[in-house]
Amino acid sequence: MGAGADSIRSSETLESRRLPHQRLLDAILPARSRSTDRSSESVHSSNSSIxxxxxxxxxxxxxxxxxxxxxxxxxxxxxxxxxxxxxESCEEKARYGQWDVYHTEPKEWKHLDDVRKLNSLAISDPEVMEACVGSHWSFRVRIHAMRNMSAHLAFVVLREHGITMQAVLTERGTGITPHMMHWVMRLPVETLLFVRGVMQKPVEVISGCDITHLELKLTHVHVVSEITESLPFTVYAAERSVNSRLEEHQDLDDAASDQASAEVEPDQASQRSSVQHGTQSLIITQRTRLTNRLIDLRTPTMQATFKIQSVICREFRNFLNARDFTEIHTPKLQGGASESGASVFQVNYFGRSAFLAQSPQLYKQMCIASDMRRVFEIGPVFRAENSNTPRHMTEYTGLDIEMEINHYYDALSVIDGMLKHIFKVLHNECQDAIQQVRKHFNVPELVWLDQTLVLHFSEGIRMLKEAGYREEDGSEPDEFEDLHTRAEIRLGELVKEKYGTDYYVLDKFPRNARPFYALCDPKDERRTNTFDIFVRGQEICTGGQRIHRSEMLEENIRRMGIDSAGLEEYLEGFRLGAPPHAGCGIGLERLVMLYLNLDDIRLASLFYRDPKSFAVKAHQELRHPDAGTNPPPWLQSRNKNAPPPPKELQPLEHLIANYGDSTNTSWLDDRIKVWRHPDTGAAVGYTKRKHNILVVGNPLCDHSQYENVISKFLEFCRLELQGKPIWLMVSESVEGILGGRHGWCTLTCTADQRIKDVRRNPAKNDHEIQRKIRHANKVGVSIQEVAFHQTVPEDVKKECDARIQEWQRNRKGMQVHLTDVRPWVDEEHRAYYLARDENKKVCCMVVFAQLAPSNGYQVKWAISFPNAPNGAIEMTILHALDMAGSNPITFGTAAASKVEAVHGLSGIAFKMLSRVYNSVADRSHLQNKSDFREKLGTVRDPTYICYPKGGMTMLAVRDLIEFFRE
Structure with a gap:
């Protein structure tokens, strides 16, 4: 008996050493050699179904x-x-409710900032505290958080412009009725209120609010503006979030906790998860914040960020005004590119060509030529650079200076003095705002020298070389070429180590790295009288001396191959004589980002513009106009005298033909249930599994309705299905809603294999494929067609069904697929191509499914039946593709070679998920189909898997694999 116990203990020890993903794979992918009692399987299956x-x-x-x-x-x-x-009496009713839209308060209210100042005084001065207690105050504020202690007591945290204060809601001694208590307690967070109350001293110091030694005892509460939609996150949660840069969370739990969560009800499991993961529930990723910018801007951290931005603009203007500069406002529509024609936004100007200004550079110089002596501007700058990096935007605010000079360094002295003046003001006056930002970002004190370090460009290159820095291609940096971002950051580190400063000037840039108007260095024509100013290793300012001689300027324009047609007005000023001048351009958002050490420039922009801004809103052509969702058939305009049509949902088949992609065609299988949006008839396909709700593909509706339909479906999952959804194989637009708006985790390990233009099919030039097709022709293979909207003869159906059954019997190994082989479903939107051998026996079958016009057709099935002649399937597929004309083609979703995290995933959770996927992909040979399709000219269009945080457990992975194996 002891030996038996030791044996069991030993096997348990070995099992515990196996990785969770290995144990999972053993459970869902058993070895073929393992023997199984079929009668036991039958009994088990019966018990399982019961x-x-x-x-x-x-x-x-x-x-x-x-x-x-x-x-x-x-x-x-x-x-x-x-x-x-x-x-309730009239007086009691007047204490609460919702104000009319035209309501105005006869008396001006106070602000929480006033209370914060008193709070600071009251901490050390009892007389101030005594004067405050019992005084009546009124505020317009938002509900920041609500803590309901009982039916008769609640604490409400109020917020105004990032400042928070605690208020007490109680029936005792306030005239508040029980119904008013319940009414206030049900108000959602972020509701805008007008409140009145009496100031009192709290029982103990309030640690969770900005105002710590005073609180408001509420007597009146009125709603000014209500919340009409659910919030993706609250300002309170965003401020409690540990770090806005944190993108990871523990997703794949160990088997024990996974099993435990499976044995409790969903609500209990959710509560347990929150307790176990602690601050994990408070992680709000940066993408979610940026997608929901308006809510994020309400956070005290963002309020502080833009207060600092405002101070920078104010001090920039004050410093220059005090030195006799004139503020100007230059046109943002220009007839020519000021720096590089490749990076401008072109606009149609009444049938003529114009550009959005890359900078006010040309007009600043024209002002100097107009004898304005010293000018500056704060205005928008547009750059058509497709740079999706954390330090670039397509529109930003420029702080620009231009001035007459005697010597090149006159301008640098003014610019350096201005920047250091701004840094000093921020350090002395904005410590409260900086401390607020430090709650979420590491903001070390900016260090600068009294005598600013001016480093020659060649000296900077020498420092990089001595430190062993190499470019990405392995080459050394060149002193006559521009610096790349990596080199700039490394040089900043070296400068900080050697000189102890975050702020320095890099002088005398090479001529190849500067625009046509930069003046050459008189001692070396390969260099220019230009500079960059760096903060924390990144450039915030570019400046230098300009060419003021017209003949030299025109020669540079010709040398650089720039079209001077749009520069005539600019050149005219120099032909009339311009004084020597210099200036600079500073990116406001980049300056804020680097001063506060933010990790993304978009955080320093109110409503950022980058290459991904402005989603495409293309008109969607419909194959069945009477089955649209925007508007639905029962709301479409008809004869005014005719009675309105009955509310009858659009046929699913027509919705797929109007809006569908390859994944949506699987919804016609019996195992997929379809939820319908009551207002529009939009559809979402899903299947309820043991532990999760698996949702498949994009919603079937107009793209503009995605967000509303998705929100309503998720509400259906929560209230009716009571399970965690996992959304599979969706497009980038849906991933953006789920990952950005709802803060879900997203990854991609699949892609739709599309042929954009079948008329340029590389398979026609592939030697191996063409050899097989010639062989098929030689042995007498012919092709029978049944076009869209035609009926397949019954005898052909029976013949094909028999061949399909024979094909299924011959299949071996584990099968991973999304849809069953049911070729006669929705014949109206199917086209059939049947290859017959020399005996007229069906040997191959290719079925096209009709999708939305923008998606064209799907190669729904391409089957080579047993004993088909060599080359018959290739011949059939290419023939079918030829029949598609100019329509796009998709072969459907195929597995990618690896998993890629997109949003909210990193660390050990992602590594384990990758191992599971790689193991399944290897055992299932998921890449086999992709190789042949690529010969046909397919390109990969990534699709995404999305799930709420904590949703991708081991049991969820099992549900996914079993779903595809069924």
């Missing part, structure tokens, strides 16, 4: 109980409101 049925009944019973409870709550609220209407 258990599943009983669980479904139990779940439905609980759903009904929940719905009954919600009806009861609504009824009690109506009764409470009715009772309050009967028993």
């Amino acid at each position: 258990g599943t049925s009983s669980k479904e009944e139990e779940r439905e019973r609980k759903n009904e109980v929940l719905r009954a409870f919600e009806r009861e709550v609504q009824m009690r609220r109506r009764m409470s409101a009715q009772k309050a209407e009967e028993i």
Whole structure:
């Protein structure tokens, strides 16, 4: 017996050493050599189905109980409101409610900033505290957070412009009725209120608010503006988030916790997850913040960021005004490119060509030629550079200076003095704002020298070389070429180590790295009288001396191959004589980003513009106009005298032909259930698994309706299905909504294999494929066609069905697929291509499915039946592609070679998920189909898997694999 116990213990020890993903694979992908008792399988399957049925009944019973409870709550609220209407006095009713849109307050209210100042005084001065206690105050504020302690007591955290204060809501001694208590307690976070109350001293110091030694005892609460949609996150949660840069969370739990979560109800599992993961529930990723910019801008951190930005602009203007500069406002529509024609936005100017200004450079110089002596501007700058990096935007605010000079360094002295003046003001006056930003970002003190370091460009290159720096291609940096970003950052580190400063000037840039108007260095024509100013290793300012002689300027324009047609007005000023001058351009957002050490320039822009801004809103052509969703058929305009049509949902097949992609065609399988949006008829396909809800493909609706339809479906999952959804194989636009708007984790390990233009099919020039097709022709293979909207003869169907059954019997190994082989479903939107051998026997079958016009056709099935002649399937596929004309083609979703994290995933969770995927892909040979399709000219269009945080457990992975194996 002891030996047996030791044996069991030993096997448990070995099992515990196996990685979780290995144990999972063993469970869902058993070795073929393992023997199985089929009768036992049958009994187990029967018991399993009975258990599943009983669980479904139990779940439905609980759903009904929940719905009954919600009806009861609504009824009690109506009764409470009715009772309050009967028993409350006019004075009590006037204490709360929703104001009319035209309501105005006769008296001006106070601000929380006033209270914060008093709070600072009250901490050390008892007389101030005594004067505050008992005084009446009124504010317009938002609900930051609500803590309901009981039916008779609640603490409400109020917020105004990033400042928070605690308020007490109680019936005791305030004239507040029970109904008013309940009404206020139900108000959603971020509701805008007008409140009145009496100031009092809290029982203990309030640590969670900016105002710590005073609180407001509420007497009146009115709603100024209500919240009409659910929030992706709250300002309170965003401020409690550990670090806005944190993108990871623990997703794949160990098997024990996974099993435990599977044995409790969804609500209990959610609570347990929050307790176990602690601050994990507070992680709000940067992408979610930027996607929901308006909410993010309400956070104290962002309020502080833009206060600092405002101070920078104010001090820039004050410093220059004090030195006799004139503020100007130059045109943003220009007839020619000021720096590089390749990076400008071209606009149609009444049939003529114009550009958005890359900078005010040309007009600044024209002002100097107009004897304005010293000018500056704060205005927008547009750069058509497709740079999706954390330090570039397509529109930003430029701080520009131009001035007459005697010597090149006159301008540098002014610019250097101005920047250091701004740094000193920020350090002395904005410590509260900086400390607020430091709660989320590491903001070390900016270090600069009294005598600014001016480093010659060649000296900077020498420092890089001595430190062993190499470019990405392995080459050394060249002192006559521009610096790349990596080199700039490394040089900044070296300068900080050697000179102890975050702020320095790099002087005398090479001529190849500067625009046509830069003046050459008089001692070396390969260099220029230009400079860059760096903060924390990145450039914030570019400046230098300009060419003021017209003949030299025109020669440079010709040398650089620039079209001078749009520069005539600019050149005219120099032909009339311009004084020596110099200036600079500073990127405001980049300056803010680097001063505060933010990790993304978009955080320093109110409403950022980058290459991905402005989603495409193309008109969607519909194959069935009477089955659209925007508007739905029952809302489409008809004869005014005719009665409105009945509300009848659009046929699913027509929705697929109007809006569908390859994944949506799987919704016609019996195992996929389809939810319909009641207002538009939009559709979402899903299947309820043991542990999760698997949602497949994009919603079937107009693209502009995605966000609303997705939100309503997720509400359906939460209230009706009561499970965690995992959304599979969606497009980038849907991934943007789920990952950005809802803060889900997203990854990609699949891609739609598309042929954009079948008329340029490389397979026609592929030697191996063409050899096979010639062989098929030689042995007498012919092709029979049944076009879209035509009926397949019954005898052909029977013949094909028999061949499909024979093909299925001959298949070996594990099969991974999304849809069953059912070729006769939705014949209206199918085209069939049947290859017959020399005996007229069907040997291959290719079926096209009709998708949305923008997606063209899907090669739904391409089957080579047993004993088909060599080359028959290639011949059939190429013939079918030829028949597609100019329509795009997709072969459907195929596996990628690896998993790529897109949003909210990193660390050990992602590594484990990658190992599971790689193991399944290897065992299932998921790449085999992709190789042949690539010969046909397919390109990969990534599709995405999206799930809420904590949703991709080991049991969820099992559900996914079993779904594709069924």
